[in-house]
Amino acid sequence: MCRSLLKFIRGTHTVSSRKTRRMLDKYKTFHVACGLAICIFSAIHVSAHLANAANFSTSYSEEFPSLNVARYRGEDPKWIILTTIPGVTGIVLVLILFLMLMSSSNCVRSFNYEIFWYTHNLFIVFYIVLMVHMVGGVLKYQTNIEAHPPGCLTANQSNMDPQAKEMEKADNEERRCTEEAHFQGHYPQTWIWLSGPLCLYCAERFFRYIRSCDPVTIVTVIRHPCNVIELQMLKNKFAARPGQYILLNCPAVSSFENHPFTLTTCPTENKKTFSIHLRIVGDWTERFTQLLLTGSRTDMKTLPMVQHRKYPKIYVDGPFGSPSEDVFNYDVSLCVAGGIGVTPFACMLHTLLDRGWTHFRLQRLYFVWVCSELQSFYWFAELLCSVHHKLWQENRPDYFNMKLYVSQTDSLENMSAKYRPLTSRLLVGRPRWKLLLNELGKTNKHKRIGVFCCGPKAISRTLHRFCNSFQSSETVFEFNKESFS
Ligand SMILES: NC(=O)C1=CN([C@@H]2O[C@H](COP(=O)(O)OP(=O)(O)OC[C@H]3O[C@@H](n4cnc5c(N)ncnc54)[C@H](OP(=O)(O)O)[C@@H]3O)[C@@H](O)[C@H]2O)C=CC1
Ligand code: HEM
Secondary structure, eight states: OOHHHHHHHHHSTTOOOHHHHHHHTTHHHHHHHHHHHHHHHHHHHHHHHHHHHHHHHHTOOSSSGGGOOSSSTTOOHHHHHHTSHHHHHHHHHHHHHHHHHHHTSHHHHHHOHHHHHHHHTTHHHHHHHHHHHTTTOOSEEESOTTTSOTTOBOTTOOOSOHHHHHHTHHHHHHHBOSSOOOEEEOOOOHHHHHHHHHHHHHHHHHHHHHHHTSOEEEEEEEEETTTEEEEEEEETTOOOOTTOEEEEEOTTTOSSOOEEEEEEEOOOSSOOOEEEEEEOOSHHHHHHHHHHHTTSOTTOSSOOGGGGGGSOOOEEEEEEOOGGGGGGGSSEEEEEEEGGGGHHHHHHHHHHHHHOGGGSSOOEEEEEEEESSGGGGGGSHHHHHHHHHHHHHTTOTTTEEEEEEEOOOTTOOOOOGGGHHHHTTEEESOOOHHHHHHHHHHHTTTOEEEEEEESOHHHHHHHHHHHHHOOOSSOEEEEEEOOOO
16 A cells, blocks of 8 residues: 555556556555455454463363463463453454454445544554564463473373383383473564565655645636536645546545545646546535635636635645556557546546647547536536647547537536537437447457546446457457546
Protein backbone atom coordinates (compact mmCIF):
# COMPACT_ATOMS: atom_id res chain seq x y z
CA MET A 1 0.00 0.00 0.00
CA CYS A 2 2.96 2.35 -0.50
CA ARG A 3 1.13 4.34 -3.14
CA SER A 4 3.79 6.99 -3.74
CA LEU A 5 6.53 4.38 -4.08
CA LEU A 6 4.35 2.44 -6.54
CA LYS A 7 3.53 5.60 -8.49
CA PHE A 8 7.26 6.41 -8.67
CA ILE A 9 8.17 2.88 -9.84
CA ARG A 10 5.24 2.85 -12.29
CA GLY A 11 6.16 6.23 -13.71
CA THR A 12 9.89 5.67 -14.16
CA HIS A 13 11.05 4.04 -17.36
CA THR A 14 12.55 1.11 -15.43
CA VAL A 15 9.11 -0.50 -15.65
CA SER A 16 8.98 -0.60 -19.43
CA SER A 17 6.67 -3.59 -19.73
CA ARG A 18 2.98 -2.74 -19.63
CA LYS A 19 2.31 -6.17 -18.07
CA THR A 20 4.47 -5.26 -15.08
CA ARG A 21 2.77 -1.87 -14.79
CA ARG A 22 -0.61 -3.58 -14.86
CA MET A 23 0.60 -5.85 -12.08
CA LEU A 24 1.60 -2.80 -10.05
CA ASP A 25 -1.95 -1.50 -10.52
CA LYS A 26 -3.21 -4.62 -8.75
CA TYR A 27 -1.57 -3.52 -5.51
CA LYS A 28 -4.88 -3.22 -3.72
CA THR A 29 -6.02 -6.68 -4.84
CA PHE A 30 -2.69 -8.07 -3.65
CA HIS A 31 -3.10 -6.26 -0.34
CA VAL A 32 -6.58 -7.67 0.21
CA ALA A 33 -5.24 -11.16 -0.62
CA CYS A 34 -2.49 -10.69 1.98
CA GLY A 35 -5.04 -9.36 4.48
CA LEU A 36 -7.28 -12.38 3.96
CA ALA A 37 -4.25 -14.70 4.18
CA ILE A 38 -3.37 -13.05 7.53
CA CYS A 39 -6.89 -13.80 8.73
CA ILE A 40 -6.90 -17.42 7.53
CA PHE A 41 -3.49 -18.28 8.97
CA SER A 42 -4.34 -16.41 12.17
CA ALA A 43 -7.40 -18.66 12.54
CA ILE A 44 -5.15 -21.74 12.13
CA HIS A 45 -2.58 -20.24 14.53
CA VAL A 46 -5.22 -19.49 17.18
CA SER A 47 -6.79 -22.96 16.92
CA ALA A 48 -3.34 -24.55 17.35
CA HIS A 49 -2.62 -22.47 20.43
CA LEU A 50 -6.03 -23.23 21.95
CA ALA A 51 -5.15 -26.94 21.60
CA ASN A 52 -1.76 -26.02 23.03
CA ALA A 53 -3.34 -24.49 26.14
CA ALA A 54 -5.36 -27.66 26.69
CA ASN A 55 -2.17 -29.75 26.31
CA PHE A 56 -0.31 -27.55 28.82
CA SER A 57 -3.09 -28.29 31.29
CA THR A 58 -3.37 -32.07 30.74
CA SER A 59 0.32 -32.85 30.08
CA TYR A 60 1.67 -30.85 33.03
CA SER A 61 5.27 -32.09 33.47
CA GLU A 62 6.75 -32.58 36.97
CA GLU A 63 10.01 -33.69 35.27
CA PHE A 64 10.59 -30.45 33.36
CA PRO A 65 8.71 -27.78 35.37
CA SER A 66 10.24 -24.89 33.38
CA LEU A 67 8.47 -26.17 30.27
CA ASN A 68 5.05 -25.73 31.87
CA VAL A 69 2.79 -22.75 31.23
CA ALA A 70 -0.01 -24.19 33.39
CA ARG A 71 0.60 -23.62 37.10
CA TYR A 72 -0.69 -27.06 38.04
CA ARG A 73 -2.00 -30.17 36.31
CA GLY A 74 -5.58 -29.76 35.05
CA GLU A 75 -5.58 -25.95 35.29
CA ASP A 76 -8.48 -24.45 33.24
CA PRO A 77 -7.03 -23.66 29.75
CA LYS A 78 -9.09 -20.43 29.69
CA TRP A 79 -7.06 -19.17 32.66
CA ILE A 80 -3.81 -20.09 30.96
CA ILE A 81 -4.88 -17.85 28.03
CA LEU A 82 -6.29 -15.02 30.13
CA THR A 83 -3.28 -14.78 32.46
CA THR A 84 -0.33 -14.98 30.03
CA ILE A 85 1.12 -12.27 27.73
CA PRO A 86 0.74 -14.30 24.50
CA GLY A 87 -2.79 -15.24 25.54
CA VAL A 88 -4.02 -11.72 26.30
CA THR A 89 -2.21 -10.11 23.35
CA GLY A 90 -3.51 -12.91 21.11
CA ILE A 91 -7.11 -12.10 22.04
CA VAL A 92 -6.49 -8.39 21.30
CA LEU A 93 -4.95 -9.29 17.90
CA VAL A 94 -7.89 -11.50 16.96
CA LEU A 95 -10.36 -8.76 17.94
CA ILE A 96 -8.51 -6.12 15.87
CA LEU A 97 -8.27 -8.45 12.89
CA PHE A 98 -11.96 -9.29 13.13
CA LEU A 99 -12.91 -5.58 13.23
CA MET A 100 -10.61 -4.78 10.28
CA LEU A 101 -11.92 -7.70 8.25
CA MET A 102 -15.59 -6.89 8.88
CA SER A 103 -15.15 -3.16 8.19
CA SER A 104 -13.14 -3.83 5.00
CA SER A 105 -16.04 -5.54 3.26
CA ASN A 106 -17.26 -3.86 0.07
CA CYS A 107 -20.68 -3.09 1.56
CA VAL A 108 -19.21 -1.29 4.59
CA ARG A 109 -16.74 0.64 2.43
CA SER A 110 -19.43 1.80 0.03
CA PHE A 111 -21.99 2.43 2.81
CA ASN A 112 -19.70 4.44 5.08
CA TYR A 113 -16.06 4.79 4.07
CA GLU A 114 -15.17 6.47 7.35
CA ILE A 115 -16.04 3.36 9.38
CA PHE A 116 -13.65 1.37 7.19
CA TRP A 117 -10.95 4.04 7.36
CA TYR A 118 -11.03 4.58 11.14
CA THR A 119 -11.19 0.83 11.87
CA HIS A 120 -8.46 0.06 9.36
CA ASN A 121 -6.03 2.36 11.08
CA LEU A 122 -6.15 -0.04 14.00
CA PHE A 123 -3.33 -1.74 12.08
CA ILE A 124 -0.95 0.50 14.05
CA VAL A 125 -2.19 -1.05 17.34
CA PHE A 126 -2.13 -4.46 15.64
CA TYR A 127 1.59 -4.26 14.88
CA ILE A 128 2.52 -2.86 18.30
CA VAL A 129 0.61 -5.69 20.05
CA LEU A 130 2.12 -8.21 17.64
CA MET A 131 5.62 -7.15 18.77
CA VAL A 132 4.59 -7.71 22.41
CA HIS A 133 2.85 -11.01 21.59
CA MET A 134 6.12 -12.94 21.52
CA VAL A 135 7.82 -11.55 24.64
CA GLY A 136 5.94 -14.04 26.84
CA GLY A 137 8.58 -16.66 26.10
CA VAL A 138 6.09 -19.54 26.07
CA LEU A 139 7.81 -21.34 23.21
CA LYS A 140 11.11 -22.60 24.62
CA TYR A 141 14.15 -24.44 23.37
CA GLN A 142 16.79 -26.45 25.29
CA THR A 143 20.04 -24.54 25.81
CA ASN A 144 22.34 -27.42 26.92
CA ILE A 145 21.89 -30.13 24.29
CA GLU A 146 25.52 -31.28 24.60
CA ALA A 147 25.49 -31.64 28.41
CA HIS A 148 22.00 -33.12 28.38
CA PRO A 149 21.25 -34.88 25.05
CA PRO A 150 17.50 -35.44 24.67
CA GLY A 151 16.59 -38.77 26.30
CA CYS A 152 19.65 -39.00 28.56
CA LEU A 153 19.34 -39.73 32.29
CA THR A 154 20.66 -37.54 35.12
CA ALA A 155 22.20 -39.05 38.28
CA ASN A 156 18.98 -39.46 40.27
CA GLN A 157 16.77 -39.95 37.27
CA SER A 158 15.54 -43.27 35.91
CA ASN A 159 12.67 -44.00 33.69
CA MET A 160 12.86 -47.80 33.93
CA ASP A 161 11.31 -50.26 36.41
CA PRO A 162 13.71 -52.02 38.93
CA GLN A 163 13.75 -55.49 37.26
CA ALA A 164 14.64 -54.13 33.87
CA LYS A 165 17.02 -51.73 35.54
CA GLU A 166 19.62 -54.42 36.47
CA MET A 167 19.66 -55.74 32.92
CA GLU A 168 20.17 -52.34 31.37
CA LYS A 169 22.75 -51.10 33.93
CA ALA A 170 25.69 -51.03 31.47
CA ASP A 171 23.56 -49.44 28.81
CA ASN A 172 22.28 -46.81 31.20
CA GLU A 173 25.84 -45.84 32.24
CA GLU A 174 26.36 -44.64 28.65
CA ARG A 175 23.11 -42.61 28.76
CA ARG A 176 24.04 -40.86 32.00
CA CYS A 177 24.47 -37.09 31.61
CA THR A 178 26.01 -34.50 33.89
CA GLU A 179 23.25 -31.88 34.34
CA GLU A 180 19.58 -31.17 34.18
CA ALA A 181 18.01 -29.95 30.95
CA HIS A 182 17.84 -26.14 30.79
CA PHE A 183 15.23 -24.33 28.66
CA GLN A 184 14.92 -20.73 27.49
CA GLY A 185 12.17 -18.78 25.72
CA HIS A 186 12.72 -18.07 22.01
CA TYR A 187 14.20 -14.65 21.25
CA PRO A 188 11.30 -12.61 19.77
CA GLN A 189 11.83 -12.59 15.98
CA THR A 190 8.62 -10.91 14.80
CA TRP A 191 10.28 -7.49 14.66
CA ILE A 192 12.85 -8.89 12.18
CA TRP A 193 10.08 -9.74 9.68
CA LEU A 194 8.04 -6.61 10.33
CA SER A 195 10.77 -3.98 10.55
CA GLY A 196 11.48 -3.84 6.79
CA PRO A 197 7.92 -3.42 5.50
CA LEU A 198 6.95 -1.20 8.44
CA CYS A 199 9.93 1.14 7.93
CA LEU A 200 9.08 1.33 4.23
CA TYR A 201 5.44 2.11 4.99
CA CYS A 202 6.29 4.66 7.70
CA ALA A 203 8.71 6.39 5.29
CA GLU A 204 5.93 6.43 2.69
CA ARG A 205 3.40 7.96 5.11
CA PHE A 206 5.96 10.48 6.35
CA PHE A 207 6.79 11.50 2.78
CA ARG A 208 3.07 11.78 1.99
CA TYR A 209 2.47 13.81 5.15
CA ILE A 210 5.27 16.27 4.38
CA ARG A 211 4.16 16.60 0.76
CA SER A 212 0.50 17.07 1.69
CA CYS A 213 1.37 19.85 4.17
CA ASP A 214 1.96 22.32 1.32
CA PRO A 215 -1.02 24.66 1.26
CA VAL A 216 -3.48 24.36 -1.60
CA THR A 217 -5.31 27.40 -2.99
CA ILE A 218 -8.82 26.98 -4.34
CA VAL A 219 -8.96 29.13 -7.48
CA THR A 220 -12.37 28.36 -8.97
CA VAL A 221 -15.50 26.56 -7.85
CA ILE A 222 -18.01 25.78 -10.60
CA ARG A 223 -21.38 24.18 -10.10
CA HIS A 224 -22.34 21.66 -12.81
CA PRO A 225 -25.67 19.87 -13.47
CA CYS A 226 -26.57 16.60 -11.68
CA ASN A 227 -24.88 17.51 -8.39
CA VAL A 228 -21.33 17.85 -9.66
CA ILE A 229 -18.88 20.49 -8.45
CA GLU A 230 -15.70 21.40 -10.33
CA LEU A 231 -12.80 22.50 -8.15
CA GLN A 232 -9.75 24.19 -9.68
CA MET A 233 -6.77 24.35 -7.33
CA LEU A 234 -3.22 25.59 -7.18
CA LYS A 235 -0.38 23.93 -5.25
CA ASN A 236 3.31 24.74 -5.33
CA LYS A 237 5.49 22.17 -7.15
CA PHE A 238 2.44 19.96 -7.88
CA ALA A 239 2.94 17.86 -11.01
CA ALA A 240 0.73 15.07 -12.33
CA ARG A 241 0.00 12.95 -15.37
CA PRO A 242 -3.43 12.29 -16.89
CA GLY A 243 -5.21 9.37 -15.22
CA GLN A 244 -3.69 9.97 -11.80
CA TYR A 245 -5.71 10.71 -8.68
CA ILE A 246 -5.27 12.68 -5.45
CA LEU A 247 -6.44 12.17 -1.85
CA LEU A 248 -8.29 15.27 -0.69
CA ASN A 249 -8.46 16.18 3.00
CA CYS A 250 -10.58 18.99 4.42
CA PRO A 251 -10.01 19.35 8.20
CA ALA A 252 -13.17 21.46 8.51
CA VAL A 253 -15.14 18.36 7.45
CA SER A 254 -12.91 15.69 9.01
CA SER A 255 -9.22 15.64 9.91
CA PHE A 256 -8.79 11.94 9.32
CA GLU A 257 -10.69 11.41 6.08
CA ASN A 258 -8.81 11.43 2.78
CA HIS A 259 -11.11 11.00 -0.21
CA PRO A 260 -9.77 9.94 -3.62
CA PHE A 261 -10.62 12.03 -6.69
CA THR A 262 -9.28 11.54 -10.20
CA LEU A 263 -7.75 14.64 -11.75
CA THR A 264 -9.75 16.14 -14.64
CA THR A 265 -6.97 18.57 -15.60
CA CYS A 266 -3.25 18.49 -14.77
CA PRO A 267 -0.92 21.49 -14.40
CA THR A 268 0.75 22.46 -17.71
CA GLU A 269 3.41 25.00 -18.65
CA ASN A 270 0.73 27.56 -19.49
CA LYS A 271 -1.75 26.73 -16.73
CA LYS A 272 -0.53 25.80 -13.23
CA THR A 273 -3.96 24.89 -11.87
CA PHE A 274 -5.28 21.33 -11.62
CA SER A 275 -8.90 20.32 -11.16
CA ILE A 276 -11.26 17.61 -9.98
CA HIS A 277 -14.97 17.03 -10.53
CA LEU A 278 -16.71 15.64 -7.47
CA ARG A 279 -20.20 14.22 -7.39
CA ILE A 280 -22.14 15.06 -4.20
CA VAL A 281 -23.09 11.56 -3.12
CA GLY A 282 -22.17 11.14 0.55
CA ASP A 283 -21.99 13.03 3.82
CA TRP A 284 -18.38 14.11 3.29
CA THR A 285 -18.99 15.56 -0.22
CA GLU A 286 -22.21 17.20 0.99
CA ARG A 287 -20.48 18.89 3.92
CA PHE A 288 -17.48 19.86 1.79
CA THR A 289 -19.69 21.38 -0.92
CA GLN A 290 -21.60 23.40 1.68
CA LEU A 291 -18.32 24.88 2.90
CA LEU A 292 -17.23 25.59 -0.68
CA LEU A 293 -20.42 27.31 -1.76
CA THR A 294 -21.23 29.17 1.47
CA GLY A 295 -21.03 32.93 0.92
CA SER A 296 -19.63 32.74 -2.57
CA ARG A 297 -21.69 33.41 -5.68
CA THR A 298 -21.90 30.17 -7.55
CA ASP A 299 -22.43 31.77 -10.94
CA MET A 300 -18.95 33.26 -11.08
CA LYS A 301 -16.28 31.41 -13.00
CA THR A 302 -13.21 32.81 -11.31
CA LEU A 303 -13.53 34.35 -7.89
CA PRO A 304 -11.87 37.65 -6.96
CA MET A 305 -8.96 37.16 -4.55
CA VAL A 306 -10.97 38.59 -1.67
CA GLN A 307 -13.26 35.56 -1.77
CA HIS A 308 -10.39 33.07 -1.30
CA ARG A 309 -10.52 33.51 2.48
CA LYS A 310 -14.06 32.12 2.48
CA TYR A 311 -12.85 28.72 1.31
CA PRO A 312 -12.10 25.90 3.74
CA LYS A 313 -8.46 24.87 4.12
CA ILE A 314 -7.73 21.70 2.13
CA TYR A 315 -4.75 19.38 1.80
CA VAL A 316 -3.88 17.32 -1.25
CA ASP A 317 -1.98 14.05 -0.96
CA GLY A 318 -0.67 12.62 -4.18
CA PRO A 319 -0.87 12.32 -7.13
CA PHE A 320 -1.04 8.54 -7.28
CA GLY A 321 -0.80 6.32 -10.32
CA SER A 322 -3.59 4.38 -11.98
CA PRO A 323 -4.16 2.15 -15.03
CA SER A 324 -5.65 5.04 -17.04
CA GLU A 325 -2.14 6.44 -17.42
CA ASP A 326 -1.63 3.78 -20.09
CA VAL A 327 -4.41 4.96 -22.46
CA PHE A 328 -1.80 6.66 -24.68
CA ASN A 329 0.48 3.59 -24.63
CA TYR A 330 -1.65 1.48 -26.98
CA ASP A 331 -2.16 1.89 -30.74
CA VAL A 332 -5.89 1.67 -30.14
CA SER A 333 -7.67 2.34 -26.82
CA LEU A 334 -11.30 2.02 -25.77
CA CYS A 335 -12.27 4.25 -22.83
CA VAL A 336 -15.61 3.39 -21.23
CA ALA A 337 -16.96 5.83 -18.62
CA GLY A 338 -20.02 5.40 -16.44
CA GLY A 339 -21.38 8.65 -15.01
CA ILE A 340 -18.78 10.65 -13.07
CA GLY A 341 -16.36 7.83 -13.85
CA VAL A 342 -15.56 9.96 -16.91
CA THR A 343 -13.03 11.97 -14.87
CA PRO A 344 -9.81 10.09 -15.76
CA PHE A 345 -10.72 10.20 -19.46
CA ALA A 346 -11.59 13.90 -19.29
CA CYS A 347 -8.02 14.44 -18.15
CA MET A 348 -6.78 12.43 -21.12
CA LEU A 349 -8.83 14.55 -23.49
CA HIS A 350 -7.55 17.78 -21.93
CA THR A 351 -4.01 16.53 -22.50
CA LEU A 352 -4.86 15.55 -26.08
CA LEU A 353 -6.26 19.05 -26.63
CA ASP A 354 -3.21 20.73 -25.07
CA ARG A 355 -0.45 18.63 -26.61
CA GLY A 356 -2.01 17.20 -29.77
CA TRP A 357 -2.11 13.53 -30.83
CA THR A 358 1.34 13.40 -32.45
CA HIS A 359 3.13 13.14 -29.07
CA PHE A 360 1.62 9.75 -28.32
CA ARG A 361 1.71 6.17 -29.59
CA LEU A 362 -2.12 6.16 -29.63
CA GLN A 363 -3.51 6.23 -33.16
CA ARG A 364 -7.20 5.71 -32.46
CA LEU A 365 -9.30 6.49 -29.37
CA TYR A 366 -12.80 5.09 -28.85
CA PHE A 367 -14.70 6.90 -26.13
CA VAL A 368 -17.99 5.49 -24.75
CA TRP A 369 -19.76 7.46 -22.02
CA VAL A 370 -22.94 6.20 -20.33
CA CYS A 371 -24.98 8.56 -18.16
CA SER A 372 -28.40 8.33 -16.61
CA GLU A 373 -29.34 11.91 -17.54
CA LEU A 374 -28.62 14.05 -20.58
CA GLN A 375 -27.43 16.98 -18.40
CA SER A 376 -24.46 14.92 -17.20
CA PHE A 377 -22.86 15.25 -20.63
CA TYR A 378 -22.64 19.03 -20.08
CA TRP A 379 -19.86 18.39 -17.54
CA PHE A 380 -17.41 18.00 -20.43
CA ALA A 381 -19.46 18.95 -23.52
CA GLU A 382 -17.13 21.87 -24.37
CA LEU A 383 -14.08 19.63 -24.05
CA LEU A 384 -15.53 16.86 -26.23
CA CYS A 385 -16.51 19.32 -28.97
CA SER A 386 -13.09 21.04 -28.83
CA VAL A 387 -11.24 17.73 -29.21
CA HIS A 388 -13.57 16.72 -32.03
CA HIS A 389 -13.04 20.03 -33.90
CA LYS A 390 -9.27 20.04 -33.36
CA LEU A 391 -8.85 16.55 -34.83
CA TRP A 392 -11.07 17.38 -37.81
CA GLN A 393 -8.98 20.53 -38.43
CA GLU A 394 -5.84 18.37 -38.27
CA ASN A 395 -7.44 16.02 -40.77
CA ARG A 396 -7.62 13.13 -38.32
CA PRO A 397 -11.42 12.63 -38.02
CA ASP A 398 -10.85 8.88 -37.50
CA TYR A 399 -8.67 9.41 -34.42
CA PHE A 400 -11.44 10.17 -31.92
CA ASN A 401 -14.61 8.06 -32.04
CA MET A 402 -17.15 8.94 -29.39
CA LYS A 403 -20.52 7.42 -28.48
CA LEU A 404 -22.69 8.92 -25.74
CA TYR A 405 -25.45 6.81 -24.19
CA VAL A 406 -28.25 8.20 -22.06
CA SER A 407 -29.79 5.31 -20.17
CA GLN A 408 -32.83 7.00 -18.54
CA THR A 409 -35.16 8.14 -21.31
CA ASP A 410 -37.98 9.54 -19.18
CA SER A 411 -36.51 13.05 -19.00
CA LEU A 412 -34.99 13.11 -22.49
CA GLU A 413 -34.79 16.49 -24.24
CA ASN A 414 -32.59 17.82 -27.04
CA MET A 415 -29.00 18.71 -26.36
CA SER A 416 -28.06 22.37 -26.79
CA ALA A 417 -27.56 23.24 -30.47
CA LYS A 418 -24.00 24.44 -29.82
CA TYR A 419 -22.94 20.85 -29.07
CA ARG A 420 -23.98 19.47 -32.45
CA PRO A 421 -21.11 16.92 -32.66
CA LEU A 422 -22.45 15.38 -29.45
CA THR A 423 -26.09 15.36 -30.52
CA SER A 424 -25.25 13.32 -33.61
CA ARG A 425 -23.40 10.77 -31.43
CA LEU A 426 -26.05 10.49 -28.75
CA LEU A 427 -27.74 7.09 -28.33
CA VAL A 428 -30.56 6.01 -26.03
CA GLY A 429 -30.26 3.09 -23.60
CA ARG A 430 -27.26 1.20 -22.35
CA PRO A 431 -24.45 0.10 -24.74
CA ARG A 432 -24.53 -3.44 -26.10
CA TRP A 433 -20.98 -4.38 -25.19
CA LYS A 434 -20.75 -7.54 -27.28
CA LEU A 435 -21.84 -5.69 -30.42
CA LEU A 436 -19.51 -2.80 -29.63
CA LEU A 437 -16.49 -5.09 -29.17
CA ASN A 438 -17.32 -7.05 -32.35
CA GLU A 439 -17.46 -3.79 -34.30
CA LEU A 440 -14.10 -2.65 -32.87
CA GLY A 441 -12.63 -6.11 -33.53
CA LYS A 442 -13.59 -5.90 -37.20
CA THR A 443 -12.22 -2.38 -37.72
CA ASN A 444 -8.98 -3.03 -35.81
CA LYS A 445 -7.79 -6.44 -36.94
CA HIS A 446 -4.41 -7.72 -35.60
CA LYS A 447 -4.42 -5.04 -32.91
CA ARG A 448 -4.08 -5.22 -29.14
CA ILE A 449 -6.77 -2.79 -27.94
CA GLY A 450 -6.37 -1.30 -24.45
CA VAL A 451 -9.77 -1.26 -22.73
CA PHE A 452 -10.10 1.19 -19.84
CA CYS A 453 -13.22 1.33 -17.72
CA CYS A 454 -14.15 3.71 -14.92
CA GLY A 455 -17.60 3.83 -13.39
CA PRO A 456 -20.08 1.60 -11.62
CA LYS A 457 -18.58 -1.80 -10.82
CA ALA A 458 -21.34 -3.49 -12.87
CA ILE A 459 -19.96 -1.95 -16.06
CA SER A 460 -16.40 -3.01 -15.22
CA ARG A 461 -17.45 -6.58 -14.48
CA THR A 462 -19.57 -6.90 -17.64
CA LEU A 463 -16.95 -5.36 -19.89
CA HIS A 464 -14.12 -7.36 -18.33
CA ARG A 465 -16.04 -10.56 -18.96
CA PHE A 466 -16.71 -9.67 -22.61
CA CYS A 467 -13.08 -8.66 -23.19
CA ASN A 468 -11.85 -11.98 -21.82
CA SER A 469 -14.40 -13.99 -23.76
CA PHE A 470 -13.85 -12.15 -27.06
CA GLN A 471 -12.81 -14.88 -29.45
CA SER A 472 -10.82 -13.61 -32.36
CA SER A 473 -7.26 -14.52 -33.23
CA GLU A 474 -6.79 -11.13 -34.87
CA THR A 475 -7.83 -8.71 -32.15
CA VAL A 476 -7.01 -8.81 -28.43
CA PHE A 477 -8.89 -6.66 -25.90
CA GLU A 478 -6.65 -5.98 -22.88
CA PHE A 479 -8.86 -4.89 -19.95
CA ASN A 480 -7.45 -2.34 -17.47
CA LYS A 481 -9.70 -1.92 -14.45
CA GLU A 482 -9.80 1.52 -12.89
CA SER A 483 -10.83 1.89 -9.32
CA PHE A 484 -9.72 3.40 -6.13
CA SER A 485 -12.88 2.91 -4.11
N1 LIG B 1 -10.95 6.73 -10.73
C1 LIG B 1 -11.99 6.03 -10.32
O1 LIG B 1 -11.91 4.86 -9.97
C2 LIG B 1 -13.32 6.70 -10.28
C3 LIG B 1 -14.41 5.91 -9.99
N2 LIG B 1 -15.65 6.49 -9.97
C4 LIG B 1 -16.78 5.62 -9.70
O2 LIG B 1 -17.67 5.68 -10.81
C5 LIG B 1 -19.01 5.48 -10.36
C6 LIG B 1 -19.86 6.50 -11.08
O3 LIG B 1 -20.96 6.76 -10.31
P1 LIG B 1 -22.23 7.55 -10.93
O4 LIG B 1 -21.81 8.79 -11.65
O5 LIG B 1 -23.23 7.69 -9.84
O6 LIG B 1 -22.77 6.53 -12.04
P2 LIG B 1 -24.32 6.12 -12.21
O7 LIG B 1 -24.71 5.24 -11.08
O8 LIG B 1 -25.07 7.37 -12.49
O9 LIG B 1 -24.25 5.18 -13.51
C7 LIG B 1 -23.67 5.76 -14.68
C8 LIG B 1 -24.29 5.05 -15.87
O10 LIG B 1 -23.82 3.70 -15.92
C9 LIG B 1 -24.91 2.90 -16.37
N3 LIG B 1 -24.71 1.50 -15.99
C10 LIG B 1 -24.70 0.98 -14.76
N4 LIG B 1 -24.45 -0.34 -14.84
C11 LIG B 1 -24.32 -0.64 -16.17
C12 LIG B 1 -24.05 -1.85 -16.91
N5 LIG B 1 -23.88 -3.02 -16.28
N6 LIG B 1 -23.97 -1.78 -18.25
C13 LIG B 1 -24.13 -0.61 -18.89
N7 LIG B 1 -24.39 0.57 -18.26
C14 LIG B 1 -24.47 0.53 -16.91
C15 LIG B 1 -26.10 3.51 -15.68
O11 LIG B 1 -27.28 3.10 -16.39
P3 LIG B 1 -28.68 3.07 -15.57
O12 LIG B 1 -29.13 4.49 -15.50
O13 LIG B 1 -29.57 2.22 -16.44
O14 LIG B 1 -28.41 2.45 -14.24
C16 LIG B 1 -25.82 4.99 -15.83
O15 LIG B 1 -26.32 5.46 -17.06
C17 LIG B 1 -18.97 5.62 -8.84
O16 LIG B 1 -19.13 4.33 -8.29
C18 LIG B 1 -17.57 6.13 -8.53
O17 LIG B 1 -17.05 5.55 -7.36
C19 LIG B 1 -15.86 7.81 -10.22
C20 LIG B 1 -14.75 8.63 -10.53
C21 LIG B 1 -13.43 8.12 -10.59
C1 HEM C 1 -8.57 -8.50 6.26
C2 HEM C 1 -8.73 -8.15 5.06
C3 HEM C 1 -8.34 -6.76 4.57
C4 HEM C 1 -8.97 -6.08 3.59
C5 HEM C 1 -10.19 -6.55 2.77
C6 HEM C 1 -8.29 -4.80 3.45
C7 HEM C 1 -8.66 -3.80 2.56
C8 HEM C 1 -7.97 -2.62 2.36
C9 HEM C 1 -8.28 -1.65 1.34
C10 HEM C 1 -9.43 -1.74 0.32
C11 HEM C 1 -7.38 -0.64 1.45
C12 HEM C 1 -7.25 0.60 0.57
C13 HEM C 1 -7.91 1.77 1.21
C14 HEM C 1 -7.83 2.91 0.21
O1 HEM C 1 -7.07 2.83 -0.76
O2 HEM C 1 -8.56 3.87 0.40
C15 HEM C 1 -6.51 -0.97 2.55
C16 HEM C 1 -5.49 -0.18 2.97
C17 HEM C 1 -4.60 -0.55 3.95
N1 HEM C 1 -4.68 -1.70 4.74
FE1 HEM C 1 -5.96 -3.20 4.54
N2 HEM C 1 -7.26 -4.73 4.34
C18 HEM C 1 -7.27 -5.91 5.05
C19 HEM C 1 -6.42 -6.26 6.07
C20 HEM C 1 -5.38 -5.48 6.52
C21 HEM C 1 -4.47 -5.85 7.57
C22 HEM C 1 -4.54 -7.17 8.36
C23 HEM C 1 -3.60 -4.83 7.70
C24 HEM C 1 -2.43 -4.68 8.64
C25 HEM C 1 -2.36 -5.27 9.78
C26 HEM C 1 -3.95 -3.80 6.74
C27 HEM C 1 -3.30 -2.60 6.59
C28 HEM C 1 -3.61 -1.64 5.61
C29 HEM C 1 -2.83 -0.45 5.36
C30 HEM C 1 -1.57 -0.03 6.09
C31 HEM C 1 -3.46 0.24 4.31
C32 HEM C 1 -2.99 1.53 3.61
C33 HEM C 1 -3.67 2.75 4.02
C34 HEM C 1 -3.00 3.85 3.20
O3 HEM C 1 -1.84 4.16 3.43
O4 HEM C 1 -3.66 4.37 2.28
N3 HEM C 1 -5.03 -4.22 6.02
N4 HEM C 1 -6.89 -2.18 3.10
